[in-house]
Amino acid sequence: MEEQLLNDYIQMYWGTFKYLDDLIAQPMKVYQVSFEQYLIMRDLSLGHQLEVSEIARQRDVSRAAISRQLKTLLNKGLVMQDRNSTDRRRLPLSLTEKGEEVTAELNQVIAKRFAMWAKRLGEKDARELLRIMARVRTEIIDTAKE
Secondary structure, three states: OHHHHHHHHHHHHHHHHHHHHHHHHHHHHHHOOOHHHHHHHHHHHOOOOEOHHHHHHHHOOOHHHHHHHHHHHHHOOOEEEOOOOOOOOOOOEEEOHHHHHHHHHHHHHHHHHHHHHHHHHOHHHHHHHHHHHHHHHHHHHHHHHO
């Protein structure tokens, strides 16, 4: 049974999970931003006051990794950093007007795509997929980091 389970996993990975990242990131290609960059913009659009260190902590990645993501967003004029008036060492991030427009557009496209996927799967299976993915994260991915 274990050998067949492994073979089934390999086939599922090759035919599904390998392409999932591409499917999810496809709407962002229009604006030449990554899914990770979109998530930063999405958080900012929700009114969160974020700084590089906070984003790094939330995403469990290095500040350098977030700085690389932000450099692209800053260069594209989607995000800006302002000095905090009371603490000049702090550089809170915010969306530019262009960043707000791009984020709103991406939010709509992504919501529409997800609704289509959820409709095809059905709510019950969509929720079950999310439950299983959450379990994979906690039981496999998180424990591999320990």
